[in-house]
Amino acid sequence: MRIGKKDWIFIGIIAAVFLIFYVISGEEKTKRVPLDDAHKPSYELFKKTGSKMEADKGCPACHNTNPGGIPFPAKHPVKPKDGPMRCLFCHKLKLAGVQ
Template sequence: MKISKNDWIFIAIIGVVLVIFIAISGKEKTKRVPLDDKHKPFYEIVKQTGSKMEADKGCPACHNEQGGIPFPPKHPVKPKDGPMRCLFCHKLQAQG
């Protein structure tokens, strides 16, 4: 069976997609939620309810721009309306 020109084009496209996928995958850059006394209640909320959105509700109490723990300069824009979704990017650490 001979491989046609169209087959080679398809193989090349798949190869390019794989190279791009491998190039953009790498080490996770977002910080994980610390497993300390301040954050332990949020781990418990997720453990009890299974809802990260419920745990997210407590984040603005400490993490805010009005005198709390400031966000890094390159942090994505915070929503003005609606809940913060901290645990969408910031993952919880595995509890051992």
């Protein structure tokens, strides 16, 4: 069986797709949620309910733009004004067995 020109084009396209996936799969840049006393309630709520949306409900108590709150960094991509905060959509919890 001989590999023709069309076969080599197909192999080249597949190789290009794999190369693109490899190039864009760099190291994770999003910070993880610290495993400290301030974030302990979020971890416990997530372990209890298994819902990130439920665990997210505790974030606005500390992370907000109100006086005394921890402001978002200047380069933070999303700063919710209205509606629920979805911190755990990007930020991951440090769970047992997960790096």
